Amino acid sequence: MPPKARITRDMVVSAAFEAAREAGWEQINARTVSQRLNCSTQPVMYHFATIEELKKAAYRRTNEYHTEYLMNVPETREDVMLGIGLNYIRFAVEEPNLFRFLFQSGFAAENSVLEMLDSEELTPVISAMREELNMNMEQTREVFTTLALFVHGYASLLANNSLAYDENLTAAQLKRVCTGAVLAVQEETT
Numbered sequence: 001m002p003p004k005a006r007i008t009r010d011m012v013v014s015a016a017f018e019a020a021r022e023a024g025w026e027q028i029n030a031r032t033v034s035q036r037l038n039c040s041t042q043p044v045m046y047h048f049a050t051i052e053e054l055k056k057a058a059y060r061r062t063n064e065y066h067t068e069y070l071m072n073v074p075e076t077r078e079d080v081m082l083g084i085g086l087n088y089i090r091f092a093v094e095e096p097n098l099f100r101f102l103f104q105s106g107f108a109a110e111n112s113v114l115e116m117l118d119s120e121e122l123t124p125v126i127s128a129m130r131e132e133l134n135m136n137m138e139q140t141r142e143v144f145t146t147l148a149l150f151v152h153g154y155a156s157l158l159a160n161n162s163l164a165y166d167e168n169l170t171a172a173q174l175k176r177v178c179t180g181a182v183l184a185v186q187e188e189t190t
């Protein structure tokens with residue numbers, strides 16, 4: 001008889017990620033994760049001293065997944081920022097439990113959306129946007145902040161089933177907000 005497969009830390013995190021994905025982050029506990037792994041709770045608690053630690057690890061996995069999802073913009077797309085914005089909104093539609101885990105669970109390192117916008121992780125995105133818009137960094141941050149707040153609000157409404165999703169309408173509204181933000185920033189500097 002072959003030995004039983006050893007339950008690894010990565011397997012536990014993956015099971016917690018899937019629990020959050022299917023039923024919400026509130027469902028991450030030793031019992032639900034061990035059921036997914038078809039084992040006792042002992043391997044889960046062996047790798048994580050507390051469920052809070054497991055939730056933080058699952059949060060990091062969710063954040064990595066979200067980043068990959070956002071950056072998966074077709075190379076043929078001319079407006080990369082619009083593509084990323086639409087992916088952010090689409091993520092909320094396709095993965096509402098993961099969206100709520102990322103942005104409505106309290107596990108984010110940043111305390112607010114505005115703190116998130118100032119994170120160094122966004123510097124490459126804002127730099128690329130600056131080149132696309134031909135603006136200085138301060139102006140670009142203003143445009144980005146407007147877009148990010150719109151996109152996050154829109155996505156939150158969708159993730160919480162308060163709005164029906166229509167991709168064409170969403171793209172048109174996002175483009176309108178981007179155009180308006182650019183014009184407003186340009187007007188302020190003239």
